[in-house]
Amino acid sequence: MEQPTPRTSAVVPWSLLLLCLVSGALQARAQPNGFISIDCGGPTGYVDDTTGLSYTTDAGFIDADAGNNHNISVEYITPSTPKSWYSVRSFPSETRNCYTLSSLVSGLQYLVRGKFLYGNYDDPNRLPIFDLYIGVNFWTRVNILEAGAAVYTEAIMVVPNDSLQVCLMNTGSGTPFISGLDLRPLKNKLYPLANETQALVLLHRFNFGPTDSHDIIRYPLDPYDRIWFPFVDATDWTDMSTDMNVNADVDQLFQPPEAVMQTAITPRNVSNNIEFSLDLESFPSDLRLGYIYTLYFCELEDLSSSNAVREYYINLDDVLQVESSEEAYTPTYLVDRYFYSTGPFQADQSIVISLNATAESTLPPIINAIELFAVIATTTLGTDEQDVSAITAIKEMYQVHKNWMGDPCVPKALNWDGLTCSYDVSKPPIITNVNMSFNGLRGGISPNFANLKDVQYLDLSNNNLTGSIPDTLARLHSLILLDLSNNNLNGSIPFGLLKKIEDGSLSLRYSNNPDLCTNGNSCQLPERGSKVAIYIAVPVVVIVVLVLASVLCFCMQRKRKQGSINYSVKLTNEGDGNSSLRLENRRFTYMELQMITNNFQRVLGQGGFGYVFQGSLEDGTQVAVKLRSHSSNQGVKQFLAEAQVLTRIHHRNLVSMIGYCKDGVHMALVYEYMPQGTLHEHISGKHNNGLGLPWRQRLRVALESAQGLEYLHKGCNPPIIHRDVKTTNILLNARLEAKIADFGMSKAFNYEDSTHVSTNTFAGTHGYVDPEYQRTMQPSTKSDVYSFGVVLLQLVTGKPAILRDPKPITIINWTRQVLARGDIESMVDARMQGDHDINAVWKTTEIALMCTEQAPQQRPSMIDVVMQLQECLDLELGSGNGGKDPNMGYNVATYMSIDVSQNNGTFEIDHNYTTGPPMDTGPAAAR
Numbered sequence: 001m002e003q004p005t006p007r008t009s010a011v012v013p014w015s016l017l018l019l020c021l022v023s024g025a026l027q028a029r030a031q032p033n034g035f036i037s038i039d040c041g042g043p044t045g046y047v048d049d050t051t052g053l054s055y056t057t058d059a060g061f062i063d064a065d066a067g068n069n070h071n072i073s074v075e076y077i078t079p080s081t082p083k084s085w086y087s088v089r090s091f092p093s094e095t096r097n098c099y100t101l102s103s104l105v106s107g108l109q110y111l112v113r114g115k116f117l118y119g120n121y122d123d124p125n126r127l128p129i130f131d132l133y134i135g136v137n138f139w140t141r142v143n144i145l146e147a148g149a150a151v152y153t154e155a156i157m158v159v160p161n162d163s164l165q166v167c168l169m170n171t172g173s174g175t176p177f178i179s180g181l182d183l184r185p186l187k188n189k190l191y192p193l194a195n196e197t198q199a200l201v202l203l204h205r206f207n208f209g210p211t212d213s214h215d216i217i218r219y220p221l222d223p224y225d226r227i228w229f230p231f232v233d234a235t236d237w238t239d240m241s242t243d244m245n246v247n248a249d250v251d252q253l254f255q256p257p258e259a260v261m262q263t264a265i266t267p268r269n270v271s272n273n274i275e276f277s278l279d280l281e282s283f284p285s286d287l288r289l290g291y292i293y294t295l296y297f298c299e300l301e302d303l304s305s306s307n308a309v310r311e312y313y314i315n316l317d318d319v320l321q322v323e324s325s326e327e328a329y330t331p332t333y334l335v336d337r338y339f340y341s342t343g344p345f346q347a348d349q350s351i352v353i354s355l356n357a358t359a360e361s362t363l364p365p366i367i368n369a370i371e372l373f374a375v376i377a378t379t380t381l382g383t384d385e386q387d388v389s390a391i392t393a394i395k396e397m398y399q400v401h402k403n404w405m406g407d408p409c410v411p412k413a414l415n416w417d418g419l420t421c422s423y424d425v426s427k428p429p430i431i432t433n434v435n436m437s438f439n440g441l442r443g444g445i446s447p448n449f450a451n452l453k454d455v456q457y458l459d460l461s462n463n464n465l466t467g468s469i470p471d472t473l474a475r476l477h478s479l480i481l482l483d484l485s486n487n488n489l490n491g492s493i494p495f496g497l498l499k500k501i502e503d504g505s506l507s508l509r510y511s512n513n514p515d516l517c518t519n520g521n522s523c524q525l526p527e528r529g530s531k532v533a534i535y536i537a538v539p540v541v542v543i544v545v546l547v548l549a550s551v552l553c554f555c556m557q558r559k560r561k562q563g564s565i566n567y568s569v570k571l572t573n574e575g576d577g578n579s580s581l582r583l584e585n586r587r588f589t590y591m592e593l594q595m596i597t598n599n600f601q602r603v604l605g606q607g608g609f610g611y612v613f614q615g616s617l618e619d620g621t622q623v624a625v626k627l628r629s630h631s632s633n634q635g636v637k638q639f640l641a642e643a644q645v646l647t648r649i650h651h652r653n654l655v656s657m658i659g660y661c662k663d664g665v666h667m668a669l670v671y672e673y674m675p676q677g678t679l680h681e682h683i684s685g686k687h688n689n690g691l692g693l694p695w696r697q698r699l700r701v702a703l704e705s706a707q708g709l710e711y712l713h714k715g716c717n718p719p720i721i722h723r724d725v726k727t728t729n730i731l732l733n734a735r736l737e738a739k740i741a742d743f744g745m746s747k748a749f750n751y752e753d754s755t756h757v758s759t760n761t762f763a764g765t766h767g768y769v770d771p772e773y774q775r776t777m778q779p780s781t782k783s784d785v786y787s788f789g790v791v792l793l794q795l796v797t798g799k800p801a802i803l804r805d806p807k808p809i810t811i812i813n814w815t816r817q818v819l820a821r822g823d824i825e826s827m828v829d830a831r832m833q834g835d836h837d838i839n840a841v842w843k844t845t846e847i848a849l850m851c852t853e854q855a856p857q858q859r860p861s862m863i864d865v866v867m868q869l870q871e872c873l874d875l876e877l878g879s880g881n882g883g884k885d886p887n888m889g890y891n892v893a894t895y896m897s898i899d900v901s902q903n904n905g906t907f908e909i910d911h912n913y914t915t916g917p918p919m920d921t922g923p924a925a926a927r
């Protein structure tokens with residue numbers, strides 16, 4: 001093998017700015033599928049003479065009030081300047097301004113092209129530098145070096161979603177502007193290195209060999225409308241061309257247009273090689289993953305009948321690229337071939353590509369075209385997609401005029417005004433706070449707020465919102481604060497939200513909504529006299545009493561006498577037939593119950609009324625079905641009483657009712673299922689390997705059940721007396737939270753009204769009954785306090801209400817005897833294994849003994865009991881190392897006192913919310 005003779009190379013200078021002046025005409029033709037061609041800042045759409053492509057204005061792609069439209073200065077317009085360069089949209093305000101291209105095919109490769117011709121549109125002739133982003137990922141920096149330069153930027157990427165945003169970012173170096181924006185779908189995998197995690201940013205794309213420097217090749221010669229800029233330099237290069245067809249494989253990568261492959265260059269001096277020095281400056285290199293190239297070759301001379309050989313090495317920065325068996329490369333006659341980097345390579349300021357003829361080669365190298373790309377990462381995650389579509393719909397509905405453009409949460413520094421997001425490295429950011437107060441919002445509350453699934457604080461106060469509050473807002477599981485104050489909302493507060501307020505998870509502010517039905521502002525129904533009024537009035541009542549016939553008749557009679565109904569939040573809601581009620585208090589048929597319970601297969605418990613069965617609703621919700629046995633005559637009254645109570649009261653420490661059944665003779669109540677069973681089972685050691693509950697858990701159960709009772713006594717007006725407080729009526733859910741159950745014996749404590757619940761029925765369970773009540777037959781809230789004292793003693797001692805020691809003795813007397821011996825520890829349930837703070841145990845016992853005082857007036861109220869139990873729990877938690885348990889929300893008091901009296905047929909609900917910390921600590925609330 002001979003040594004290659006030294007040869008000088010022709011060096012091609014590359015300019016980063018790609019100047020283009022287009023001439024020539026093409027006929028208008030049908031718009032290819034999926035092309036979007038936007039003329040930014042222009043007044044009307046039109047068909048472009050050169051390409052035949054239809055250009056549209058940018059109106060539908062960007063907020064109408066984003067930026068200003070300008071025409072470039074006339075001195076930059078020549079007869080051959082395409083119309084799409086005449087105008088720009090500039091963005092003097094807001095750091096980020098974005099175009100949204102929608103209706104894309106997710107997962108497909110696209111070419112996105114931005115066009116920029118400054119043309120001194122704003123007169124001071126100050127050339128700006130700004131950044132472009134694709135969605136939340138950096139695309140490139142636009143550096144305008146000449147007022148008359150037409151700058152193209154282009155990226156090839158796989159679009160992850162059905163829409164794509166292109167954002168202009170002000171970097172403090174002049175006002176961003178844009179002349180045009182093109183989007184072209186590519187055949188999938190046309191560029192194998194553009195995928196979901198990386199995109200290709202075009203640095204150079206040249207077609208070698210055309211003789212005319214205006215001879216740009218693009219659509220329709222290139223069906224993908226890539227722009228192949230002509231490289232023309234007759235001093236050093238010989239242009240080669242052919243009219244023959246160049247064969248291309250339709251399934252191949254890149255698919256260069258035939259017209260590009262029909263021309264090539266070769267050094268004018270046949271002993272020279274080809275060398276390109278590709279400049280990489282003026283691009284923030286730290287953002288690149290590297291570079292890739294594609295070289296296109298096709299032999300245009302028929303060498304088959306001669307001895308001529310064209311054979312060359314392909315070098316990248318002096319590193320041989322062809323690693324095949326032959327190392328050297330010979331282009332194929334009239335067949336297009338390409339050569340590309342299969343992975344990104346690194347480079348600093350320039351890339352040198354050289355094509356060196358081998359020693360055997362009798363002809364110099366040729367090249368037909370080249371593309372050079374920088375590879376960028378597209379791995380920055382945008383905001384959660386569902387949140388984006390919800391907040392975007394909200395933005396559109398209210399025509400928000402803020403910086404609401406681009407991604408709502410990313411980058412952090414540019415998140416939308418009024419939004420707060422939560423960021424997690426591995427997951428898309430989510431929107432947690434929305435503050436749209438004082439935004440002049442008009443119209444209804446957008447249903448899309450209910451799709452902001454992770455929102456915790458939603459502040460819509462001080463706007464001009466009208467209409468009713470959507471009950472779908474109750475879907476928002478994380479919602480802590482909803483501020484709707486100072487609007488013009490009407491209707492009532494949806495049931496679902498009321499429930500959240502009652503269970504303490506939500507603070508609602510709604511003051512200064514003159515037409516909203518609340519307690520301070522009851523809504524008057526139309527005056528009586530018209531039948532309509534009655535029709536409206538009746539359902540209100542009907543549902544309240546659960547369509548249980550006997551009560552219904554009673555109410556309807558009263559109702560007709562009443563001219564107007566003074567009703568409020570809860571009643572309105574239950575009566576207006578809205579769907580939340582149907583869900584909350586559903587009416588079941590007997591057949592449905594059979595299905596739900598799998599034909600009453602699993603018995604959970606039994607009472608005087610009949611059995612309780614386990615069931616499962618269609619959506620999988622577990623329920624307990626309390627079916628009244630036909631034989632039990634007594635049961636009807638209890639059923640009615642319980643149903644009535646349960647429809648009126650809601651508290652997180654009271655078992656809630658999901659629905660009921662009144663189907664012929666069948667009556668049933670359907671409750672939430674409490675998988676951990678009764679407190680009795682836990683105390684008697686049926687769970688947890690016979691160990692029962694640990695002390696802390698017992699204290700929590702005590703506090704929670706006390707809160708349930710407190711609510712019955714103080715939250716309801718008149719107070720409701722449970723009359724059968726005992727460990728089997730305290731149920732535990734999966735999180736071991738306690739809820740009071742079984743309101744069959746309970747009674748609204750109202751001396752005047754004795755029409756439908758007899759005061760003369762004695763109720764209660766041996767061992768728990770207040771001796772005073774037993775004597776007078778007159779129950780009071782203090783009777784419940786007494787029974788609760790017994791429960792407390794059971795929690796401490798783990799003993800039944802009546803012990804055999806060996807003679808029967810009440811737990812109260814037994815405790816007093818043990819304490820008289822001064823032996824507290826021997827009284828404590830041994831199954832707690834000493835894991836308790838003795839002070840907390842002692843204090844709890846003290847409370848229990850006060851509760852079980854003989855004289856009712858010496859017993860504390862449930863309010864006192866709750867307060868003192870809270871102190872016990874603090875003591876206990878304080879004795880450990882943790883201080884306050886963050887999971888405990890007991891200092892958040894939420895009351896809703898409801899007037900359930902039916903005097904004069906007037907339903908009055910008298911509620912006042914007293915809410916604790918969430919109200920005041922919410923960040924959105926702080927202004």
Ligand SMILES: *[C@@H]1O[C@H](CO)[C@@H](O)[C@H](O)[C@H]1NC(C)=O
Nearest residue numbers: 006007008009269270271272
């Ligand atoms: C061609 O290149 C060779 C080597 O660089 C040089 O010696 C020769 O003079 C060149 N020929 C012409 C005609 O320029």
Ligand SMILES: *[C@@H]1O[C@H](CO)[C@@H](O)[C@H](O)[C@H]1NC(C)=O
Nearest residue numbers: 041042043068069070071087
């Ligand atoms: C730009 O020029 C066109 C036509 O000459 C005109 O219709 C349009 O209003 C101008 N736009 C601006 C922003 O001045």
Ligand SMILES: *[C@@H]1O[C@H](CO)[C@@H](O)[C@H](O)[C@H]1NC(C)=O
Nearest residue numbers: 193194195196197198343344
């Ligand atoms: C994209 O290509 C790069 C290699 O260039 C690879 O590392 C990456 O995993 C690819 N991403 C996907 C989503 O295939």
Ligand SMILES: *[C@@H]1O[C@H](CO)[C@@H](O)[C@H](O)[C@H]1NC(C)=O
Nearest residue numbers: 007008009273313315354356
């Ligand atoms: C290719 O040519 C250049 C200069 O023309 C030279 O520096 C380089 O070493 C050559 N490479 C090979 C592999 O011959």
Ligand SMILES: *[C@@H]1O[C@H](CO)[C@@H](O)[C@H](O)[C@H]1NC(C)=O
Nearest residue numbers: 440441442462463464465488
């Ligand atoms: C709300 O709208 C009404 C009627 O359009 C208007 O009179 C009132 O000033 C508006 N209030 C606010 C706070 O914008």
Ligand SMILES: CC(=O)N[C@H]1CO[C@H](CO)[C@@H](O)[C@@H]1O
Nearest residue numbers: 135160161381382383385428
């Ligand atoms: C840029 C963008 O919005 N990307 C989103 C596309 O959709 C996926 C989920 O399908 C999101 O995780 C991305 O953030």
